Amino acid sequence: MLLPAAARAQAHGQAADEAEAIEAMESQIARIQEQQVELQKDLAAMRRELAQHRARVFGSRPAAPRGTAQPATLARNAAAPPPPIHPARLPSDVPPPTIGGDTPTYAAVIGQRDEDLVNRVAENNVGPHSRGSAGAQAAGALGDHGVFHVGPLTVILGGYFDTSAVLENRHVASGTFNYWQALPFPQSGNYHQNNFEGSPRYSRFSILARGNIDSHTTLSGFVETDFGAGAETTNPYESNAYVPRLRQAYLGYDDTRDGDHLLVGQAWSLLTPGRAGIIARQESLPETIESSMLAGQTWTRQWQARYVHEMLHHRLWFGLSIENPATLYDTTGFTNNNGSVPLPGGGTATIGSNGTGLTEFTTNYSDEIAPDVIGKVAWDPSWGHYEAEGVVRFPHDRVFANGAGHNNTAIAGGGGASAVLPIIPHTLEIHLAGLAGVGIGRYGSVLLPDVTLSRQGKPKPLPDAQATAGLIAHPTQQIDLYGYYGMQRSGRDYFSSGGAAYGYGNPLSSNAGCAVEMSPLACTASIRSVQEFTVGAWWRFLRGRYGTLEVGTQLAYSRVQTWRAIGGAPATGISQIFFDFRYLPFQ
Structure with a gap:
């Protein structure tokens, strides 16, 4: 008692x-x-x-x-x-709205506030990213925060204020963006130094404008930006004035009655895995803090013209996209002078040119003859989301030799698949994705080369494979937990001439200096594979009509393996701890 x-x-x-x-x-x-x-x-x-x-x-x-x-x-x-109106009594699967009647329906009005009406009817137990986390913010604003009307238009604000930092056991001057190709070997003093760097430059802001043509068709425009770019005059010593970066900028046309969807502008590539249908702003992206996301992640953000058609009540989707090409050349052993490459047998291959006018004049822009062509099919049954995709590319250069010039075009491409498996719907998910082919290195986070040059100066596409696997848990409304494994691997192509080694992964190149600090010997070290293991968590400790405040942390380990050459096959790696504070005013 x-x-x-x-x-x-x-x-x-x-x-x-x-x-x-x-x-x-x-x-x-x-x-x-x-x-x-x-x-x-x-x-x-x-x-x-x-x-x-x-x-x-x-x-x-x-x-x-x-x-x-x-x-x-x-x-x-x-x-x-x-x-x-009683929102609590409405079904979750609202049919397409009808505005033409005397009494507009609830769906006709609330559809303007939803991120996308299609997402609400693609019931696959994965559905739209509904949590106020990193992945959700990649989709723009959610809920009714930051939503207002300008005449017949609905304007939705999105993004967040972010300040992140990384502590790592190697000095790589890339902040929270992992640039694995720059990981130092023991030859470099940076290999033996720890590094701490913090920055708010990945704060992200977006605006979505939508106008309803009628009850089932809409026009929209979306712009997203952050400060992740680095202009040539940018430095960390005084103003830290990193220029704004155009992440996305596109217009869209959506017809939910006939199932036709058009997108033109800069957006996530059609090769990027998704969560529901083939819908802009519903990409399946890692929850990680690192701004490079994950080794092995398939993605680009580039100009494209995309057409998508859906069937079977938002279950079956077909997409076709032409996208801006850009070929990553490996010129190991060659001399590359502003895209002009002398060949060992005489002659010159022209593979590109440094920017001019309003483009970056320290960046080499590759010669291209045609856009990349990408196709995708997506299936949303009652459980899970499944995709299969393919890409065709056309690396192109010009060779002048023996008093005559001619153009060369190679055929490259590959195929892949991805899936989101809601083991416990909205609580525990498995994410799987992979892409393999030749000449597709640019589509992986590691940015391994697409092609090298043959003895005659022709583009030679390199084999490439990239894959990711993730387990994401949402034990409460405040906490997200995640673990990922990612991998990208490159093949090799090479030749030798006059005692010199040319091409990617040539066994006659020199790795003799890689393992000795300040060694004067060469360290060619063509990357064979990059692997990353990472775990992390987000905790939303304040949440209300004022928005959401969350904190995140992440542990990551990356391992780089190289092709064997003279001196062996050196490896390197990096261990990292990431921290992040983020205010999401529109969630």
Whole structure:
């Protein structure tokens, strides 16, 4: 039997818990009421606009057929307060809205506030990324935060304020962006030094503008930016003034009735794995803090013209995209002078040119003859999301030799697949993805080379494989846990001439100096494979109408293996601890 004091304490604790629960319920009710008011305003405005349209159409004509509302009636209905709306009673799978009737439906209005109406009907137990985490923010704004209307347009703000840092046991001057090709070997003093670097430069901001053409078609424009770029004048010694980076900028046309979707502009490549259908802003991206995401991750963000058609009630999707080409050349053993490469047998291969005008004049832009062509099919049954894709590429250069010049074009490409498996829907997921082929190194996070040059100067595509596997858990609404493995591997192609070694992975090149600090001997070290193991967590410790404040940490280990050459096959690696604080005002 409890003592009186203990009983009073227990009763006081119960009362406090009940008061907290009541306060939470009242807050939720107030929020729903605010949403109702906004929706009622939208409904009233739409009724007034509808009445005006009807008045213009029927004002000078005979009376409308029986059963059709008259303009005067419509005007009175528009002025009258609309009936209350009860969001909690609505089904999760709302059919496409109808705006043409006298009374606009709830879906017609709330569809303007949703990130994408299609996402809500692609029920695969994966669905749209609904959590206020790194992956969700890649999709833009969620919920009703940062949503406002400008005339007939809906404008949705997205992004976050971010400050991240990394502590690592090698000095690689790339911040929280892992550039694995620059990992030092023991020959370099940077191999023997720890490094700490923090920056807010990956703070991200986006804006989505959408206009409804009718009940099932919309036009939209999306822009996303951060400060991850590095102009030539940027330095860390004074102002740290990193230039804004254009991550995405595209326009879209979506017809949910006929199932046609168009996208033109800079966006995630069609090869990037997705979570639901083939839908912009629903890419399946790692939850990691490192801005390079994960070794082996397949992706680019580039200009494209994409057409997608969906069938079987948003279950089966077909996509075709032409995308901006850019070929990564390996010129190991050659001399590359601004894209002009002398050949050992005489003659010159032209593979590109440094930028000019408004492009970056320290970057070599490859010669290209045609865009990359990418196709994808996606399937969303009632459980999981599955994709298969393929790409064809056309590396191109020009060779001048023996008094004559000619162009060369190679055929490259590959295929792959990905899947999201909701082991426990919305609680535990497995993510799998892979791509293999020749001349596709640019599509992996490691940026291994696409091609090297033959003895005659022709592009020679290199074999490449990239894959990732991840386990993501959401034990509570506040916590996300993740673990990933990623890998990218390159083949080799080479030749020798006049006692010199040319090409990628040539066994006659020299790795003799890689293992000795400050050795004067060469360290060619053509990368054979990069592997990364990482685990991490996000904790959203503050969340309300003011947005979300979260903190994250991540442990990562990367291992680089090289092709064997004179002096062996040296390896290197890096261990890292990442930290991140992030404020998401629109979630």
